[in-house]
Amino acid sequence: xxxxxxxxxxxxxxxxxxxxxxxxxxxxxxxxxxxxxxxxxxxxxxxxxxxxxxxxxxxxxxxxxxxxxxxxxxxxxxxxxxxxxxxxxxxxxxxxxxxxxxxxxxxxxxxxxxxxxxxxxxxxxxxxxxxxxxxxxxxxxxxxx
Amino acid sequence: xxxxxxxxxxxxxxxxxxxxxxxxxxxxxxxxxxxxxxxxxxxxxxxxxxxxxxxxxxxxxxxxxxxxxxxxxxxxxxxxxxxxxxxxxxxxxxxxxxxxxxxxxxxxxxxxxxxxxxxxxxxxxxxxxxxxxxxxxxxxxxxxx
DNA sequence: GTTATTTATCCCTATATAGGGATAATATCA
DNA sequence: TGATATTATCCCTATATAGGGATAAATAAC
Numbered sequence: 169x170x171x172x173x174x175x176x177x178x179x180x181x182x183x184x185x186x187x188x189x190x191x192x193x194x195x196x197x198x199x200x201x202x203x204x205x206x207x208x209x210x211x212x213x214x215x216x217x218x219x220x221x222x223x224x225x226x227x228x229x230x231x232x233x234x235x236x237x238x239x240x241x242x243x244x245x246x247x248x249x250x251x252x253x254x255x256x257x258x259x260x261x262x263x264x265x266x267x268x269x270x271x272x273x274x275x276x277x278x279x280x281x282x283x284x285x286x287x288x289x290x291x292x293x294x295x296x297x298x299x300x301x302x303x304x305x306x307x308x309x310x311x312x313x
Numbered sequence: 314x315x316x317x318x319x320x321x322x323x324x325x326x327x328x329x330x331x332x333x334x335x336x337x338x339x340x341x342x343x344x345x346x347x348x349x350x351x352x353x354x355x356x357x358x359x360x361x362x363x364x365x366x367x368x369x370x371x372x373x374x375x376x377x378x379x380x381x382x383x384x385x386x387x388x389x390x391x392x393x394x395x396x397x398x399x400x401x402x403x404x405x406x407x408x409x410x411x412x413x414x415x416x417x418x419x420x421x422x423x424x425x426x427x428x429x430x431x432x433x434x435x436x437x438x439x440x441x442x443x444x445x446x447x448x449x450x451x452x453x454x455x456x457x458x
Numbered sequence: 459g460t461t462a463t464t465t466a467t468c469c470c471t472a473t474a475t476a477g478g479g480a481t482a483a484t485a486t487c488a
Numbered sequence: 489t490g491a492t493a494t495t496a497t498c499c500c501t502a503t504a505t506a507g508g509g510a511t512a513a514a515t516a517a518c
Contacts, residue, residue: 201476225465236469261465262467263468
C-alpha cells in the first residue's frame with residue numbers, strides 16, 4: 169500500500185504562492201508605472217543602493233535572475249542613465265555596476281512613494297501578521313535549497 | 314511625533330515573497346522544459362482540465378493574467394494543438410476555450426511528472442508545514458483584496 | 459609556459475507579461 | 489428604434505524572462 173500522497177496539498181501550496189505574487193505585483197503596478205520603472209528595474213536599483221557597486225554576477229545572485237534576463241534589465245537602466253557599467257581592472261572579465269547620481273536621485277525620489285504604496289497594499293495586515301508571513305516564507309525558501 | 318513605520322517589515326515581506334516565488338519557479342524549470350511547456354501554458358492547461366471549457370475572460374480571472382498576456386499563451390497553445398478556440402453562439406463576443414484530445418493527453422502525461430517534481434521540491438516541508446504556509450498565504454492574499 | 463578548465467559576461471531566440479487602444483457584439487436607456 | 493455605454497477579445501509595443509551558445513579573461517594542470 170502506497171503512502172498517502174501530498175499531491176493536493178502541493179498543488180494548493182503552489183497556487184497560493186503564485187497567486188499571492190501575482191496579486192501583489194498587480195497591486196504595485198500603478199506605482200511603478202507612474203515612476204516609469206519596472207519591478208525588475210526597481211529591484212536592481214534598490215539592490216545597488218543597499219549594497220553599493222556590484223558585479224553583474226553578484227547582482228544576478230542577489231536578485232535571483234538569469235544572465236540573459238539581467239542583461240536586458242541592466243541595458244535599459246544604463247540607457248536610462250541610472251547605472252553605469254565599468255570594467256573591473258582587477259579581473260577584466262568582471263563588469264562592475266554602480267548607480268549614477270541620477271540613479272541615486274531616482275532611488276531617493278521613488279522610495280517614499282514605494283513605501284507609501286506598500287503601506288497601503290499591506291494595510292490589512294498588522295505587524296504581527298507581517299512577521300508571521302515573513303517567517304513562514306523564509307522557512308519555505310530555506311526548504312527549497 | 315510620527316507613528317513608527319512598517320517600512321522595514323514591508324520591504325522584508327516583499328523580498329520574502331518575490332524570492333520565494335523565484336526560487337520555486339527555478340526549481341520547476343527543468344520539469345517544464347523537458348515537457349516542452351512553460352509555467353503559464355501548464356497553468357492554462359491545468360485550469361481548463363479542472364474547470365472544463367472557459368471563456369478567455371474567465372480564464373483571465375482564474376489565472377490572474379492580463380488580456381495581452383493570455384492572448385499570447387493561448388495562441389501558442391492553440392498552435393501546439395492543445396486547446397481550441399470557438400465562438401460562443403450565445404454571445405458572439407465570447408471565445409470559448411477547451412482542451413483538444415491532445416491537450417487532455419498532455420495533461421494526463423505530464424501530471425505524474427509534475428506531482429513527482431513538486432514532491433521533490435517540497436520534500437523538506439512536512440504536511441503540517443505545508444498547511445501552515447497555505448494558511449498564511451491565503452490570509453496574505455485576502456488582505457490584498 | 460602551454461594547454462585545459464573554469465568563470466564572467468554577452469548575445470540570440472522564444473515566450474511571457476502588462477497596459478492601452480481598436481473593434482465588434484451586446485446591453486442600456488431615452 | 490436609435491444613441492450610448494459596457495463588455496469581450498484582440499493587437500501593438502516595450503520590457504522581462506530563461507536557457508544555451510559564444511567569447512574572453514583568468515586559473516589550474518601538467
